[in-house]
Amino acid sequence: MKRLRIAILTHSTNPRGGVAHCLALAEALCVLGHEAVVHAPDPSGRGFFREAACPTVAVAAQPVAGPTVELVRTRIQDYLRHFGSPAACDFDIFHAHDGIGGNALATLKHRRLIPGFVRTVHHVDHFADPVLADWQERSIREAGRLLCVSRLWADWIRDEIGAEADIVGNGVDPSVYRDVQTGADAAVRDRWQLGPGPIILSVGGFEARKNTLGIIEAFGRLRARRPQAQLVVAGGASLLDHAAYRDRCRAALAAAGLTVGRGEAVIETGPVPQADMPALYRAADLLAFPSWTEGFGLCVLEAMACGTPALVSRRPPFTEYLAPTDALFADPADADALADAMAAALVPQTRARLRAAGLARAAAQTWRACAERHRQAYAACTRLQPEPIHA
Structure with a gap:
């Protein structure tokens, strides 16, 4: 397969699962010999939440103080400004997440x-605002090829959209x-004053779907x-407004x-720095993730x-x-x-049983295999797509 230039678009530079997926996928694609460039709107100007072994573009983004629909509208416009010239569109594959x-x-x-x-559907949100709902559906229906990280959402796309999606995993x-302590472990425990435990870790902040x-x-x-x-609630950076649910959690x-x-x-x-997350996982006796x-x-x-x-x-x-x-x-619910x-x-x-099983399961889930599945999907796209028509 020829070397591809791939533009990967995600919604944020913050530490969210979808953003982490994009960075790791791009790194694995680069190891396979492609040039995968991760783009994200960056109103802070600080760049991505971690250093990446792949090219990244922090897209200039306007500050927004209004509701979620205005934030999303502005971020779409931020992307349109960035890709508004033929030179910025010099990619073989465009892949939105x-x-x-x-x-x-x-x-x-x-x-x-x-x-x-190409559009990867990580999950589908249920928006009360019809504009947000329409934008979400348009981003799926307009895609030339659909990917999902799980069968759950591939089935949803088939049943609700009437389209087929390939499963690429994570x-x-x-x-x-890794299961090896570093100097960060003691520092993380001291920073958050973790006691003898047990320590229950929840990742994702105060969020209803979590x-x-x-x-x-x-x-x-x-x-x-x-x-x-002790319960540690980590993360929580999100474009969506979870203030009402957070208040319910506080109550x-x-x-x-x-x-x-x-x-x-x-x-x-x-939000926790990327360098501290492995130590935080190791400090916990259990990850509680019953989403x-x-x-x-x-x-x-x-x-x-x-x-x-x-x-789970x-x-x-x-x-x-x-x-x-x-x-x-x-x-x-129980x-x-x-x-x-x-x-x-x-x-x-x-x-001990769960630790051994978990280590084996994690070892079997490689980003290289995930990148190989993407490469197959990209190959199908390049065979089907005409040459770009530049205005």
Whole structure:
């Protein structure tokens, strides 16, 4: 296959699963001999949340103070300004990973600046705002080729859109996420004043689809059994407005008598530097990730690669790529079941079994294999696409 120049578009430079996927995918594609360039709107001017072994473009972006629909509209326009000239469109493949990039590329296609684009659907949000809903659907329907990270969303596309999507999966970098302590481990424990534990880690901030309320309720029941338990809520950088749900979580914590702060029962870290995440995983006795809606759940593989057991929802996509013995599965709506699973993860025999299974599962999920699947999809696109027509 010839060397391809691939423009990969994501929605943000912040540490979110989709952004991490784009960077790791581009790095793996570059190792395979292609030039994959990750683009993202960057209103802060700080660039991506981590250094990348692939080219990146921090797209100049306008500040926005209005509602989500105005933010998305502005970010689409940011992309259109960036790709507004033939020189900026000098790529063989355009690949969007969200509705912002997908809408920008759909407009560029109609302007005949690009011949078409690939769209990865990580998951589908349910928007009350009809404009946001229309933009999301347009970004999927207008794509020339569709990819998904799990069968769950490929089936949704087939049933709801009437199109077929290839499944490309995810991966984990064993050179970064590993079961070997470094100097960062003690520093992370000191920074957040982590006690003897047990430590339950939740990744994604206070967000409805992450089921943070369910985690809080279950953790309150665990803490009744293990008074020194601490819940660490990491991450939370998002384009969407989760303020109302976060307020509900704060109210639930107060009602349960769970204090928030460094060294307290609940520790809210906000976005965590990439260099600290492996140490944070290793500090945890369990990753609690019983999401309602998930594209794949990249942090599950990251935790497993660090030797940390995971608690996940007994539903797709987790049941697709995890065997029943790889993790603890529970009904995300059942707080008692979640609390029992948290307690089970602390039993030495169970913990040892889950650790071994998780390490093996993570080792089998490579970014190179994920990149190879993308390369096959790109090859099909280049065979079908005409030459770009530049205005």
